[in-house]
Amino acid sequence: MTDSTQAAESGQANQAATRIIRITREPLDDTTVRALVRQMTQSSDGGIVTFEGVVRDAARGKRVQALEYDAYPEMAEQEMARIADEVALRWGATHIAMLHRIGRMTVGECSVVVVVACPHRAEAFDACRYAIDTLKATVPIWKKEIAEDGEEWVEG
């Protein structure tokens, strides 16, 4: 678990870096997501983009009943922190939360949430999208689809 709220030493009071990176077994419910948005948004931020990944009922032509996520938690959090570093460097987006839930989730439950708050919306969109795309490509997390006709660890 890597949480930090560090005052950046730039002299810009409202530009303090705020970062929450976490692999968790707790539900990513409404309260959690709103708290993240509140924590990320500082008075200098005008645009907040939130991505929520949710278990959906169909994949590869199957009716999905549930998903089970596994992670290599220490490395996953380290890779997520690396993504946050990149996002800060490329878009100046230093107010970022990336949480991925592991364990079993049913349809409609949230498996991943990324929140990025920036002064302007373009950076928030770009940074949020890069973060989730890169998370899917590089962070050691796995997904098992549980359908009526069986279970399978699947890619993507």
Add this chain to the structure above:
Amino acid sequence: MTDSTQAAESGQANQAATRIIRITREPLDDTTVRALVRQMTQSSDGGIVTFEGVVRDAARGKRVQALEYDAYPEMAEQEMARIADEVALRWGATHIAMLHRIGRMTVGECSVVVVVACPHRAEAFDACRYAIDTLKATVPIWKKEIAEDGEEWVEG
């Protein structure tokens, strides 16, 4: 006020169009935003992108104390509905909420929220971004900046 939850006649039960378009004087608070996300997300949706525009403390080198938004409400809702139509056509994104608050708001308060829920995240990101970009370009809404040294209706 243009709210509709229409069952699309495609025979795909989970693809029902869900649309909320609204100019409102009510706060776009945590409860409102979460309710929108819930309302937009159907069991076929795997990716939800939420954009929140928030009053920030600085613009054009000024310290902003508050913003006051005005709208031509009937035309604004009509233009927002047109954007939702375009988004449905281009990305198949039929689960969309676009709300803009008018009246006076202080730093940290939300002036606009766009929620798009899609089966896959790429469409949700593209549709959400197009919706807010186009809203800013075409929807008759205006903004007055209230700073220490005066008030001014500003563009953008």
Add this chain to the structure above:
Amino acid sequence: MQVKIRYFAALRETAGRSDDTLELPAGATVANAREQMAATHPALARLLPVCAVAVNRAYVAADATLTEGDELVFIPPLGGG
């Protein structure tokens, strides 16, 4: 003929009112209405040139012809979002 005017944002504050009725000759265009308003309300003359125009809640060009009972709105530079 008469058309209905609604004012928003800077125009509303400058005009000091939210709506108005404009008496125009039959066949008048949006451009004619703009000229007449600028003449009648000199305070608006500075704002009107930068405004887009909507008639009955749809954007129109300056040469659009007005009809009795139209709702005419001058749209200052937008600031939504």
Add this chain to the structure above:
Amino acid sequence: MQVKIRYFAALRETAGRSDDTLELPAGATVANAREQMAATHPALARLLPVCAVAVNRAYVAADATLTEGDELVFIPPLGGG
């Protein structure tokens, strides 16, 4: 020398365990470890070729050399998000 193995996802279920210790000759590479694991656990042999590899929580290439006490993890195709 000994390296520590941790299993996740399909590998964990197939191996029936979460961790293991691998005895390897000094100077062994990731590729050597992979071959030895496939020989020892035939059930894993099908999965290992499609796995990426991390040593001490960083992705490495197959020719990376292992050191006593390393944490070696085979990373099946990812499914996060």
